[in-house]
Amino acid sequence: MGSLRVTFVQQDGVEKTVADAEAGASLMVVARTNGVEGIFGDCGGCCSCATCHVYVDPQWQERVGPADEVEISTLDMVSDLQRSNSRLSCQILLRPELDGVRVEVAPGE
Amino acid sequence: MSMDSSEAQVQAAGCPVGGDLLEATLTDPVVQARPNAFYQALRSQDPVHFDAKLGMYLVSRYEDLQTVLRDPLTFSVQKGYAEQYAKGFAAEFKEIVTRDGGGFFTDAIMSDPPYHTRIRKLMEKAFTAHRVKLLEPQITAIVSGMIERMADKGAGDGVKEFAVPMTIAIICAQLGLDHFDAQRIQRWSIAVTAQIGRMQTREQMLAHAKDICDLQNYLIARVREREAEPREDMISDLVHARIDDPEHPKLTFSEVVSSVRALLIAGNETTATALGNLLYIFATQPEMAARLYQYVDDDRMLNRFVEELLRLEPPVRGLSRMVTREVELGGKVLPAGAHLLLLYASANDDEQEFPCPRSFDANRGNLGRHLSFGAGIHRCVGLSLARMEIKVAAREFVRRLDHIKLAIAPEEITYLPTVATRSIERLPLTFARRA
Numbered sequence: 455m456g457s458l459r460v461t462f463v464q465q466d467g468v469e470k471t472v473a474d475a476e477a478g479a480s481l482m483v484v485a486r487t488n489g490v491e492g493i494f495g496d497c498g499g500c501c502s503c504a505t506c507h508v509y510v511d512p513q514w515q516e517r518v519g520p521a522d523e524v525e526i527s528t529l530d531m532v533s534d535l536q537r538s539n540s541r542l543s544c545q546i547l548l549r550p551e552l553d554g555v556r557v558e559v560a561p562g563e
Numbered sequence: 564m565s566m567d568s569s570e571a572q573v574q575a576a577g578c579p580v581g582g583d584l585l586e587a588t589l590t591d592p593v594v595q596a597r598p599n600a601f602y603q604a605l606r607s608q609d610p611v612h613f614d615a616k617l618g619m620y621l622v623s624r625y626e627d628l629q630t631v632l633r634d635p636l637t638f639s640v641q642k643g644y645a646e647q648y649a650k651g652f653a654a655e656f657k658e659i660v661t662r663d664g665g666g667f668f669t670d671a672i673m674s675d676p677p678y679h680t681r682i683r684k685l686m687e688k689a690f691t692a693h694r695v696k697l698l699e700p701q702i703t704a705i706v707s708g709m710i711e712r713m714a715d716k717g718a719g720d721g722v723k724e725f726a727v728p729m730t731i732a733i734i735c736a737q738l739g740l741d742h743f744d745a746q747r748i749q750r751w752s753i754a755v756t757a758q759i760g761r762m763q764t765r766e767q768m769l770a771h772a773k774d775i776c777d778l779q780n781y782l783i784a785r786v787r788e789r790e791a792e793p794r795e796d797m798i799s800d801l802v803h804a805r806i807d808d809p810e811h812p813k814l815t816f817s818e819v820v821s822s823v824r825a826l827l828i829a830g831n832e833t834t835a836t837a838l839g840n841l842l843y844i845f846a847t848q849p850e851m852a853a854r855l856y857q858y859v860d861d862d863r864m865l866n867r868f869v870e871e872l873l874r875l876e877p878p879v880r881g882l883s884r885m886v887t888r889e890v891e892l893g894g895k896v897l898p899a900g901a902h903l904l905l906l907y908a909s910a911n912d913d914e915q916e917f918p919c920p921r922s923f924d925a926n927r928g929n930l931g932r933h934l935s936f937g938a939g940i941h942r943c944v945g946l947s948l949a950r951m952e953i954k955v956a957a958r959e960f961v962r963r964l965d966h967i968k969l970a971i972a973p974e975e976i977t978y979l980p981t982v983a984t985r986s987i988e989r990l991p992l993t994f995a996r997r998a
Binding site: 494496497498499500501502503504505523524525527528530531532533534535 | 633683684687688690691692693696862863866867870928929930931932936938939940942944946947
């Protein structure tokens, strides 16, 4: 059990806060293991399917950091839902400075 | 990049269903070859339609496929696949491969959770998008070499001389199979995929079973070599992988053989089909090749082109599931034990999800939501590799060759007899080296 805090805002407006996430885990895995709706992670965290799409809260964007080239090309496959704060949650690994991070689940399938 | 596919016009005009939908069947080779009007009729008239000849419910709407794909316990891959496998001859097939092919190795990956999760975890890390990106130079070298060898001949078969050997060379390099015989691997691939195609006669089944024995004996020897001495390849990785499960810390021998077989066959057959479709489009719609040539250095547009090609012409037409409890789907109540064929190709054609579905439009905002790779926990594990191979092939083909034309009439193109895929069998082409 870790001690990092993460908040997911689902498409239905429900907020799910996980208080015991571990450093090193991806946000996608944290979401799936805690029953966050709308995060599927079909490809298992391989940055290939865009089913774990989130919008990072603007206040957290700088600390979370930008998507790399490979992630940008996967996000482009769902460009209708893409925003400037789009990330694939499988590519965001938790670390102490992300304690408290807040993301909104993008609409999906 | 946007234009109407001429295929779409042909299919919309000349409806191959002819009369009552309920009379048509996916077991009809004419429907298999030109299926889009049939799919359209299914979606609009009877979206979960029982095909009596096939003995399966055809699921045709995007939304219903999503429902099925997101509920792997109600809709079992393991039961659906086992029911489909070598249907009509299953006992005899099993006896032959057990006797002459080292055993009957059920496909470990075609299973349900929680067992599936254990196998899947080991396979998915092999082809992450980032890892595949690192393979791009190696893949480009293989593809360019093959095109260069064809370029000055001016003619060749796009499927037999390009698509098939290319995808086989790439997956063999990954698995660590050197000195392979591409023709043999192609024969094995056809034999394996025929087991879920539902179109083989007993004589064909016997020939396929013999090929599968040959395949398994070959793979068993390669696995034994890696058990004795690990190498830097994917077979060794699977043989020696440690799983986070104290009771079953390693894959069993049977799981390794079936996983390597799955990677080898799925790793070449469907991608080769996609490449055949790509070359068919180049040959019949030269404006597409010309347009693509303008984008040859634009990775984003190349990726979009590939994704739309996959949506418009999915290599895998449909795969099976079995219902494990009574459930309603698309307005129909299905009993436990109902056998389903999920028509990915029809979902990609669903106008509710993709407006003007028969038009090639690489600018779609929802390109990536096609179902050509499936969805949910069984989504294709090699999708990044497949995309990369198609992208590199498209790029290097138009970069090097021009005036690509069919050397036979379009009506002479034949497709493999199967309900599972839609694959061009041979594609004679003429072309010139780009000046």
